[in-house]
Amino acid sequence: MVERDAEAIAILGGTGDQGLGLALRFARAGRRVVIGSRKADRAVAAAEEVRAKVPGARVEGYENAEATPLAGIVILSVPFEHTAATVKGIREALRPGQIVVSMAVPLATAIGDGAVRTVGIWQGSAAELVADLAPDGVAVVSAFQNVSAHRLQHLADPVECDVIVSGDKAPREAVMALCALVPGLRGVNGGPLANARIVEAMTALLIGLNVRYKVPEGLGLRLTGLPEA
C-alpha cells in the first residue's frame, strides 16, 4: 500500500494515452505516481506498463477513489464526458489542500460531432465545471490540454510544448513546477482559471491542424519572446 505522500502525483484515467504518457514522464523524473482507473485491475496493469518502460519507477495502480487521497496533486485525465462523474466519484476522497488538475477538453465528440469543435460548458470551461464540483479547500488548476499523448509516450525525445497553466497562484505554481519535470515541457502562467475557456478550445484547433498537416504525433505550441525563467 502506498501511503499518503504530498509529493506523489495521482493520475486518474492514467490508463488512457495522455494519462499514461504523463505517468511515464513523471515516473521517469523520479516522482511517485499513483494511477487511477474506474477498474483497479486496469490501473494495476498500467502501472506495470510504466515499470516495464521506466526501470525503477515508483508507481502503483488503484481504483480512482482509492488513488485520490494518496497524492498531493490529482490529475484528471479521463475523457471529457466522464469528467463530471469522475469528480463526483472522488468528491468524498478529496481533502483540503489537495490540487485537482483539469486537462479535459469539451470536444464535440461528446455529442457525436467532431473533435475539431467544442461544445459550450455552462460554467465556461471543463476546468470551471470541475471547480464547481470540487469540495471547498481543494484547488482546481487547468493544464496539459495541448500536450500530445504520442510525444509524452515517446520517452526518447523532448515534448517541445508550452503548457498554459491557469488557476490560483500557489496551486498554479505547483503545477508549473510539474511541467519542469518533463524534458521540453514549459509551464507558462496562464492567469485565472477562466482562461481555460481559451486553452481548451485551442486543443480543438490543434486537432484540426494535426489532421490538415498530417502530423499523427501531434503538434505542440510555443510562445516566442518569453523571458527566460
Add this chain to the structure above:
Amino acid sequence: MVERDAEAIAILGGTGDQGLGLALRFARAGRRVVIGSRKADRAVAAAEEVRAKVPGARVEGYENAEATPLAGIVILSVPFEHTAATVKGIREALRPGQIVVSMAVPLATAIGDGAVRTVGIWQGSAAELVADLAPDGVAVVSAFQNVSAHRLQHLADPVECDVIVSGDKAPREAVMALCALVPGLRGVNGGPLANARIVEAMTALLIGLNVRYKVPEGLGLRLTGLPEA
C-alpha cells in the same frame, strides 16, 4: 491616383499600430500598399510615414471606401468596435473576387471591460460577423490577430510568429502567401472561417501573458512539429 491592382494590398485602419506595422512590412517586401482611414489626411500621413521608413515604398493613403476598390486583398485593421461599421461603409466599394481579411478581436474593452477577455459575437467570431456583412462573391479570411504590432514595426528583426489563417481554400492560400512576405511570419492553414472563434480568443490570452510576463513588445506563437512547407 493608384489604379486598381490585384497585387496591391489595402489596409483599412492602416494608421493604427498593427495596420501600420503590416503596411511597413508589405511595402518593404516590394508590394504596393494602399492605406485606408476614416479621414483621408490621416491615411496620407501614414503613407508618408511608411515612405520615410521604407525608401522606395509604393504606398498611398485614401479614405477607406476610396482605398477599398484599389486592391485585391483588403485587410481590416480597425478596432473591433468599428469593424461592422467599416464593412458597411465599404460594402458598395467591394467587388466579387476581392478578399477581405478580418484581424479583429472582440476584446471586452469594447464594452468597457478588460483586454484579457472577449465578448461573445452572435455569428461566432468577428470574422464571421464580417462574412455576414460582406457582399456575395467577396471572400472573408481570418488572419493576423496574434501578430504583435511592436514586432511588425521593428523592421530590423523578424516577427517570429505563426499566423493561423482560416477561410475557404483559394483566398486562405492567398493570405498565407502574404505572410511569407514578412520575415519570421509563417502562414498556417487554420481550416474553416469558424475557427476564428478560437484564434480571436487566443489574442486575449496572449495579452494577459504579455502583462504577466512584462513583454511590452508582445509574445508570438509557434507551432512545433509542423512539416516544412
